[in-house]
Amino acid sequence: MQSRFILNRLVDLLFVLFGVSIVVFLMIRLIPGDAVAIMLGANTDITPERVAELRARLGLDQPFYMQYLDWIGGIFRGDFGTSVWTGRPVATEIAAHVWPTLELTLLSVLVGAGLSIPIGCFMAEARGRSSEVAVRIGAIAGLTIPSFWLGIVSIFLVSKLLPGVSALGYVPFTEDPLGNLQRMILPVIALSLPMLANLSRLVRSAMLDALGQDYIRTARAKGAGHRRLIYKHALRNALIPFITSVGVLTGYMLGGAIVVEQVFAIPGLGRLVLGAISERNYPLVQATILVMTFAFVFVNFLVDLLYAVIDPRVARK
Amino acid sequence: MIPFLKQNRLLSFAFGFVVLQVLLAGFAPLLAPYDPFNQVMAERMQGPSMLHWLGTDQLGRDVLARILFGYRTSLLTCGTAVLIALVLGGTLGMLAAYYKGWFDRIVMRLMDVLFAFPILLLAIGIIAILGPSTWSAAFAIAIVYTPIFARLLRGPALVICESEYAMGARAIGASDARIIFAHILPNLSSVLLVQTSLLLSAAILVEASLSFLGLGAQPPVPSLGLMLSEGRNFLMLSPWPAIFAGFAILFLSFGFNLLGDALRDTLDPRLRGQEA
Numbered sequence: 022m023q024s025r026f027i028l029n030r031l032v033d034l035l036f037v038l039f040g041v042s043i044v045v046f047l048m049i050r051l052i053p054g055d056a057v058a059i060m061l062g063a064n065t066d067i068t069p070e071r072v073a074e075l076r077a078r079l080g081l082d083q084p085f086y087m088q089y090l091d092w093i094g095g096i097f098r099g100d101f102g103t104s105v106w107t108g109r110p111v112a113t114e115i116a117a118h119v120w121p122t123l124e125l126t127l128l129s130v131l132v133g134a135g136l137s138i139p140i141g142c143f144m145a146e147a148r149g150r151s152s153e154v155a156v157r158i159g160a161i162a163g164l165t166i167p168s169f170w171l172g173i174v175s176i177f178l179v180s181k182l183l184p185g186v187s188a189l190g191y192v193p194f195t196e197d198p199l200g201n202l203q204r205m206i207l208p209v210i211a212l213s214l215p216m217l218a219n220l221s222r223l224v225r226s227a228m229l230d231a232l233g234q235d236y237i238r239t240a241r242a243k244g245a246g247h248r249r250l251i252y253k254h255a256l257r258n259a260l261i262p263f264i265t266s267v268g269v270l271t272g273y274m275l276g277g278a279i280v281v282e283q284v285f286a287i288p289g290l291g292r293l294v295l296g297a298i299s300e301r302n303y304p305l306v307q308a309t310i311l312v313m314t315f316a317f318v319f320v321n322f323l324v325d326l327l328y329a330v331i332d333p334r335v336a337r338k
Numbered sequence: 339m340i341p342f343l344k345q346n347r348l349l350s351f352a353f354g355f356v357v358l359q360v361l362l363a364g365f366a367p368l369l370a371p372y373d374p375f376n377q378v379m380a381e382r383m384q385g386p387s388m389l390h391w392l393g394t395d396q397l398g399r400d401v402l403a404r405i406l407f408g409y410r411t412s413l414l415t416c417g418t419a420v421l422i423a424l425v426l427g428g429t430l431g432m433l434a435a436y437y438k439g440w441f442d443r444i445v446m447r448l449m450d451v452l453f454a455f456p457i458l459l460l461a462i463g464i465i466a467i468l469g470p471s472t473w474s475a476a477f478a479i480a481i482v483y484t485p486i487f488a489r490l491l492r493g494p495a496l497v498i499c500e501s502e503y504a505m506g507a508r509a510i511g512a513s514d515a516r517i518i519f520a521h522i523l524p525n526l527s528s529v530l531l532v533q534t535s536l537l538l539s540a541a542i543l544v545e546a547s548l549s550f551l552g553l554g555a556q557p558p559v560p561s562l563g564l565m566l567s568e569g570r571n572f573l574m575l576s577p578w579p580a581i582f583a584g585f586a587i588l589f590l591s592f593g594f595n596l597l598g599d600a601l602r603d604t605l606d607p608r609l610r611g612q613e614a
Binding site for chain 1: 348447448450451452454455456457458459460462463465466467539543546547550551552553566569570573574577580581583584587588591592595596599
């Protein structure tokens, strides 16, 4: 049964990856008007030869299905095409920008998901007290604070209160581990807050759900202590919806990272894709969106598998 | 809705908060103390004062006036976008649940593909195609939210399709359209109300993010996201426009989220009566 579940999920995964690649492939073909002319834009030395050359380089002079096969075949070989302006391989550009985004997203997921468990447990225990409404409103506020605004305000406060501390930019961890982490503090706070708020609420309601179950009463009747009851019996069962949400929220994190990178001048994939859009460098836009979306799809695939490991009932359905 | 308001203080607060902001946006031309486009260079980057309650921006425009009109831009863009997504996605989800079979499989597979993209990334990709503008942003948000509504409504619609009253309606010869619109749709109204409010809250943040990145509203349109990105460049000289614009986005998004949250508690029969 277990292997059949994995097989089914794999078929789903392949279908979604195929669909995503089609959507991203169609992007450049859906641009109203002539994409090549738009890409060359205000460039003064446009000659018909140059237009034809770029068109051939992008494969736009071939039939539709050939274009797709060429493009997807290249991607399987690690060839994402070349950047329209610099002529550098797109894969190189992406590789140069992937680490900051990866670090920012991973740290934010760790902080957001990690802190949400104790906070959610606390909220569940506080249920019914007058503080509950305050906690609940606080969680909604955390969810709806624009992360870029939080970033901007924190930069402003740091520059006023701690002059000389550099909050902007990025240094690779391998060059300056301390400087790297120091510059990551504010972006991670800004990016992880919505996830923290979202997951705390989820942990709270899942805990309340779990605490009402019969096995909790049984455990209590058998004399399990309060801590053991909360953290061993209730939390383990509350973790199931939690893990699914972490997967889904990773997508929000990737989107949020684009904005947070812009605020803190972090040279990651977000800045790469925004720069590429303003330069009308479509092959680079396509490749970045494809890479980020595939990463998101894989995370959710792994979460699905993990889900089946934690809760064997899922695989049996 | 009115009897609910009396019962639940949180709901009535959220409802009032949202209505207040919608009214502010609606009556912006009457309420704004200045023309939001009027630049007075001599009064640039002032802090809050009696003349300019929320100060002025880098071009000497009144921040309060721009925020009121910014509410308008934000609500119009997001309202249109969520409405399109609701009609399109909701219809697809209901039809998929009703007709099942191959139609259901094809529609939901397509929705799965759109759903696989991180929301903001797909919106950015769509705007890369259309070119940045307020309406591109609205269109992008509509597309991004369509699969969410389709998934949201398909599940409950499936349950209702199997219910005895839906089968009863079919047995006495009701047409497909009648079953869908007179029997299934009204039973989905509470899900719809709650989710539309919550998704509007999220859409306001997406729209602000897009404008902040320069992909939504273009200058000189008064837009909250744009005010933040412009204010950021002058942060050390005058933080007020960025700070107030951020609060405005927060209040707007917060209001709809709180409303959705309180509506869910009130309308969900399982939770009813627990809080009053």
